[in-house]
Structures are given as structure tokens and as C-alpha cells.
Amino acid sequence: MNNTERFLSIYQEKIHREGADKLLDYLRTGTDFFTAPASTRYHGAHEGGLLEHSLNVYDCLCDILARPRMKEVYGLSYSDESIAIVSLLHDVCKTNFYKV
Template identity: 50%
Template sequence: MKLEEIKNKIVELLNSTERKGMSRVIKYLEDSDFFEAPASTRYHGNYKGGLAEHSLNVYEIFKRENKIYDFGLSDDTVKITALLHDICKTNFYTTYVKNVNIAGVGEKPVWRKMPAYGVNDLFPCGHGEKSVALLQRLIPLSKEEILMIRWHMGGYEPSQNYNNISNAWNMCKAGVALHTADLESSYILETHFEPGENSKQMSFKA
């Protein structure tokens, strides 16, 4: 899908919810870089529009898992948690110039200056908890939604949080599925590109 199609689909899905204040969320997304930002700097979706693409991918997977495992989540909850779990990444990335070897593997290095993504966190208060904080300024969230979004990183959280993750997932088993949907999207559906990468160089899933 093209960037504009992804944006229109996400806005359509969010508009279809009955959550009070959703228009404020959509305005926040449109006023920020949500629809153009990458999903990461070095891993999955590290290209323009990667964040929005990732969010839509997670939604499609999580929607399916909600039915498979009969979690009983409302359509609104599925849309909000999946599409907005990474709202913390808005206004988070920046670009800089990086020296990149554009030669093929085994060839003499050829260095070029290429744009790359970096981080400039203007609201440094974590990841999942940051998404919760941003959303609660705009819409009400249920206890389940807070737990799912807060702990969607699972084992990628610092080890001192593992007991909290386990407790949260025992309270809300759908949180496990949101985490795995995030992983499936990141490692299976999305691609990683190095700056300046071309057909002679390796492109790999990450």
C-alpha cells in the first residue's frame, strides 16, 4: 500500500470507533510525523512511513488473533491498542548524514554521504508507558487497554520489569497476543534497509 492509502485506512479505522475524543487523536497524528516517521532507526520499517505501516500490520494480525483465541475484545479496543501502541514514536526520530559504503560485498569500498535516521526524544518517559501517557491526554483508556499498550514490548523491557509483565499478562492475556502481533509484524512482514543499500548488498528482515 502507498503512504496515502495507509494513512487513509488508519484514519478510517480510528474514525469508526465510538471512543470519546478520537477526533483529538486523529488530529494529533496528522499534526505530528506519525504517517511519515520510520518504525525504527536500525531494525524493522526503518524507512519513510514505516511507523504507520507497522501499526496497520499489527492491527491486522491482532484482529485475527482476537478471533482465534476468543479474547472477546471489542473492535474499538483492538483498533486503539494495535494502531496506537507505538504512538510514543511520534516526534521521536530525526535525520542525519551518515558515511555509507555503497560497494557490493567483497568490492573495494566506495563511501558516500547518505541520510539516516537517529533519535531526538522530546518527551523521554519510556516506551509503552509513554504511549499510555500520550493517549490518556486525548482519550479515556480501559484497564485492559492500558495493560496491553504499556507492556506490548514484553521481554524487550528491562529485566526488572519481568514480574510486572507476567502479572499484567495473567490479568489480560490479550496483551500476549498484542506483543506477538508486534513481533510478527516486525520480523516477518517488514524489512530493514541500510542507508544507501542497493541490489548488490544484503537486504534482510529485522
């Protein structure tokens, strides 16, 4: 599974709130989200870097929140939908901004 397929799978499995389908359609057809770099000089400064970075943030957040200490000591517990939204979409403002 490539990064685009993985993103779409996670998005469609986890995000179900009103408007999610419209946002996904916009990301697919109105932006360069799946091919854009995440930056011009730092992390993900290559074609597809924004998508790769977003998936890395998703993986890291899932790993951190899965630790027992996060729930037991800090009381952190979030829905799968919230985790997917904040991690996968945290840099959506970078679409149609950077060029490779």
C-alpha cells in the first residue's frame, strides 16, 4: 500500500463527521496535498513530503497515546476520529503553497 492509499484508507475508516467527504474530495481535486512537499528546506522537502509527514505524525500520535501511562497518569483519551483529524490534517494549510 502506498502513502496515498494508506491516507485514504485511514481517512475513510476513521473520519465520519459531516463534511468529511467534501474535504476529502477537495484534497483530491483542488489541492496538491498528495504530491506537495512539507517544506522547502526541512522535513519532507520532496514530492509527496506533506503526505508522508502527515502519516508520520499520525503514526507517532497513535503510538504515544497507546502507552498506558498516557491514560493512567495523564488521563489522555481521544477518539480514533479526533486522532486522525488532528494528525492527518494538521498541515493542510500547506497545500498549494510549496513547490518541489
